Amino acid sequence: MRIAWLVLNLDGMGGTSRSAITQANAMAPDHDVTLLSVTRSADRPHYDIDDRVDVRYLVDVREDRDPATSPVPGVPARVAAALADRESVLVPARWDGQFSALTDVAMEAALPALDVDVVVTVTPALLASAVQLLPDAVTVVHQEHRSSSDRTSGLEPLLTYAPRADVVALLTPTVETWLRERLGDVAPETVVVPNPLPIGFVPRSRLDRKVVVAAGRLVQEKQVPKLVAAFGQVADRMPGWRLRICGEGPQRAEIMRQVRKDGLWDRVELPGAVPDMRGEWAKASISALTSRAEGFPLVVQEAMAAGVPVASFDCASGPREIIEHDVSGLLVGPESVAGMAAALLRLATDDELRHRLGEGAHRAARQYDAHVLAERWLGIFADARARRAGRGRLGSRALATPPRRPRVVATDLAEVAGVTPVEARRAALRAAVDAARAASDAWFVVPRDGAAPPAVVVPMSARRDLLDHLAAAGVPAYLSLRDPAQHGWHERRGPVAELARDLRRGMTTSVALEPWPTDPTTGRPGLLAHDGGVELQFWESTVDGDLVAPRRNRWVQTVPPGAGLVDHEVDGVPVRTLPLMAEPTFDEVRFPVDVVYTWVDGDDPTWNDARAARLAEVTGTATTREASGRARFVHRDELRHSMRSVHLFAPWVRHIYLVTAGQRPAWLADHPQVTVVDHRELLPADALPTFSSHAIETGLHRIPGLSEQWVYLNDDVFLGRPVRPEQLFTPAGQNAVFLSTTTVGPDEVPGAPAYLRAAWNNRRLLRDAFGVTTTSTLAHTPHPHRVSVLTEIAERFADDVGRTARAPFRSETDVSLLSSLAQHYGLATGTAYAGRAEHAFVNVSNSDVEWQLQRLLEREQDFFCLGDHHDHALPAARLDRLLADFYAEYYPVAAPWER
Structure with missing residues (x-):
């Protein structure tokens, strides 16, 4: 079989290129194998390559190259220099900044002419290039080495171009599951194949030298300072043991500072890059890894092949799939310095454990033999080619293994x-x-x-x-x-x-x-x-x-x-x-909180007759639709479901009071948690009957037995998800004020609705009392209140509050006690604070009400209001069906007070 590996650079150190070289070496005796490197950075590769492997380079980037010589044959040096400064089109810089327009030109010349059966790509950027440039007859197998699902340089090209590969090979089942679930129906054939161990004799450690070895590039991801800190915690209990850290990288200075800080100059060694790691593992008795994330760490495989037990931080992929805890090594919690210290001490002081885990490590490492894995790769290549059967790359996909779909949970x-x-x-x-x-x-x-x-x-x-x-x-x-x-x-x-x-x-x-x-x-x-x-x-x-x-x-x-x-x-x-x-803490609300609703049955003929008679007695603002129109009193089963929202999402509420005009919802049963209160218990006789919510609100704080802290809910306001009392009150009892983005605007605009007139009246009182002005209305949310503050306001502004209480409909002289005045008074006196919550307002009269209700069903808001209006875009019957369906989905569980 003719097989080529496409790599970015063969010459440097790194697990990706080393894995490709090892696989190529293992197959070279029996197959026509090529290593195609996009760039050349040294006179010879860092890792040994079998003489039977054909090595080709596309772009020469060696520092000592003659500048007069072009890095790409056939491209003039001056043109090549200009291309090298331009961003790649095949591989945008956001994917991988190591590519350029020059690498594009080199790949565009080489890949379409590549005469092989299979090409293996080893980075997502190379996969993107291969599927765009290779002849359609070439089977493309991508081997994914990345350990993180959200590294920008790997995620986008992988998810974009993986469906165009014949096979995608992943290092672990965790990564394979992730890719299949992300791609769904367009997922290609996927397989799980680990990286191989380098070919050659591996000397076995006798585990009798007091040396802990760590190896790898000294970068932040490896968290080597945490290893030093862990060793420092137990060094005094491990006499004679040394920590040897092999590798180079930008964190070397930080590691040395950590060594100095912990007084470990004579116990920690940093020899730099070591050419013969097999010899290092043969002298080690413990291997340690403290990486934040890993793909399939070769250093762990190499240590285990030498029979050295590994102590490693657990990672989302990699170590947990190589190391079997307490069989071939020890896993400790991610980032746990204390856990790593304890693991090092266990291995250093328990000879029997160290040798038992070393034997388990050596036994487990056999599965990573390069020749064994080469046979698996050949089977994967052959199967992929067989599925082709003369068809193009995408045409053969119909015969691939059907993708495993994300799990659908069949909850009972x-x-x-x-x-x-x-x-x-x-x-x-x-x-x-x-x-x-x-x-x-x-x-x-x-x-x-x-x-x-x-x-x-x-x-x-x-x-x-x-x-x-x-x-x-x-x-x-x-x-x-x-x-x-x-x-x-x-x-x-x-x-x-x-x-x-x-x-x-x-x-x-x-x-x-x-x-x-x-x-x-x-x-x-x-x-x-x-x-x-x-x-x-x-x-x-x-x-x-x-x-x-x-x-x-x-x-x-x-x-x-x-x-x-x-x-x-x-x-x-x-x-x-x-x-x-x-014990109680200072930021917990521990006092009782009640809820108060106001509600009327607008379909009650007796109540409507009284409203009509009362309306005939008034003039001015009270006669407008905004103040006394029927839409203010129509109910669409809001109250039942608003009270359900309290039951479901605020189980800490002590009691619910429902204030009505001598009415009672037919669905409301007697229940110890709910009390129905008549207007006659709260308002003076000469204020009744009343049809103004402003008037009713002036008396709610006088409900017998009402808690000092309580929440006022209009029946069209709902809790959208679980709410804690701390979102409404501070532990000291201050109540939250949820300001809206709607402005009060200038005073006395002709034709203004009653709620704005009330806001102006509130502003006048507060300006006179405190010398400050109000600018915002209140959001359509629950309104937390305090009885003592409302009592103080009612006494301080007795004339205005009394006049509001006696206005049968909303009027131009009203104050809005519970929906603006008290909140701003609290902000001015320090009894309230500006709260924050996710909330939404839906006008059910709008033409897009169905779309807005669907958005609410995403349950992203703490509170929402279903506001009504006099004129509706949808027919009443359709609107009622939409709301009924919405309520049934959002609040499917009845409250205990429903019949």
Whole structure:
């Protein structure tokens, strides 16, 4: 078979070019093999190449090249210099800045004329070039080496051109799954093939020298200073042991500073680039890797081939797929210096463990033999060519293995029906606590930390046991397990039992147990998409046994062994925690909060007759549609679903008061959490009957039994997702004010609606009282209030508030007490603050109401308002159907007070 590898540069050090050279060397005895290098930077390659391999270079970039000689045959030197300064068209600089117009010219000359059966590309940029330039008869196999799914230089060209390859080979199953899920139906044939070990004899280490070896380019991604810090923590307990760091790179000076800081001059060696790493591994007894991210690290393979156990940070791909914890090495939590220190100490002081893991490493490394992998590659090439059967590259795709589609979760709809977010969180917390209790005696719970969910903690040593118990627990099917994104790698989500078993091989420090975020019937975010889960945290142990938190929380960073724990309750679930974590904090709202609604049944004929009679007695602003029109009193089942939103998304609300004109919704049952209040209990007799929300609002703070802090909700305002009381009040009791972007504008504009006239009246009172002016109206959100502040306003501005209370319809003399005046008064007196929330307003009379409702179903807002108007673009029946369907999807769970 005629096979060519297309690489960017053969001459430098690097795992990608080394892997290509090793594969080519392994196949050279039996096949026609070519290494085609886009650039040439040295007189000879850094790694040895079999004499039977044909090596070709396209662009000569050697520094000592004669400048009068063109770097590309056939291109004049002056033209070549100009082309080298221009951006590549085949490979834009945002993909890979190492390409230029000159490399384009060289590849355009060489690739169309390449007479081979198979071309293997080793970077996404080279794949892009190959599929654009190679003859269609050539089979293109791309080998992806990148370890991160979001490195800009690799993501775009890979996702763009991978579908045009015959085969894409990935280093690990994790990367393969990611690529298939991203590409979906256009995914090519994919295979998983690891990198090979270099060909040749590998001396075996006797593991009797007190040397820890790390190797690689000294760059930030490798985090070598963390290795030095870890070694420094245990150096005194490892007498005679040395740390030897092989390699060069920009972080060398920083590493030396870390060595000096920790007083390790006589214990840490930095020999630079070492030409014979096989000899280094033969003298090592421990290998260490502290990278933030890896693809398929050759240094780990080489160490294992020499029988050296490896202590490594876990990564989203790479180490966890090479090292089997406690069999061929030790994995520790990502970034955990304490965990690395403990692992080094274990290996250095436990001879039996070190030799057992060394034997396991040597045994595991056999699978990376270059000749064994060469046979696999030949099979992959042959299969790809057979699928061609004379067809073009894309024409053969019909015979490729059908792509595995992203998992569609068949959640049992009957099981999830009726489950609220808080019930889902309780179910997740109970399942996590049960698994933690079965796995370790040292478990405890970190309560909710602001917006962060509760976390169930066990030592890292109990991680596998916890995942095993969780996999066997039979948790509700609406719960999923999520492996969070880290260091550029995508997150994973799956059924609890399935993903828990898969996660056993790694040492990630946290996973989330939470509801599936998507409704299986609609594909949109579901009711349980937010705030329905808990976190599982695995804390590494120091050499002294202290547990170390993987990231900051507000209470502790380390917990000593045997720390006392107390019984506590989180979300209604009995747990245990540290005494400090059971105490109230300064940023928790712990006072009761009630909700007040105002509502009328606009279809009640008796009430409508009274409205008509009262309207006949007034003149002016009160007679306008904006002040007294029927649209102000039409209901479309808003109240039922707004109250559902409180039940679903604010379970911390103590009580709901419904203020009406002696009416009661037919669907509202008697319930201890809901009280219906008549206008007659709140307003003076001479103010009744009233049909003005401004008037009704003047009396709401007088509801008997109402909490000091309470929230006013118009019946067309809804909670859109779980809301915490801290979003509405400070722990000291101040209430949030949600200002809108709509301006009040200048005073006394002719023909202004009643709400603007009220805003002007509010402005006059506040200007006279405080010497400040109002500029913004309030957003259509819940309005948090304080009884004491409203009482103070009613007394201070008694005439204006009293006049408003006695106006039967909105009038030009009104103040808007609860929807503007009190909020601005609070800002002026320090009893309120400007809050922030995601909110939306939908005018249901608009022609695009269906599109706007669909947007709301993405559940991206804390609050929203469905405002109405007198004139509608849609027929009433169609609008009612749209709203009914919207309510059914957004709020599918009835509240306990519904009949």
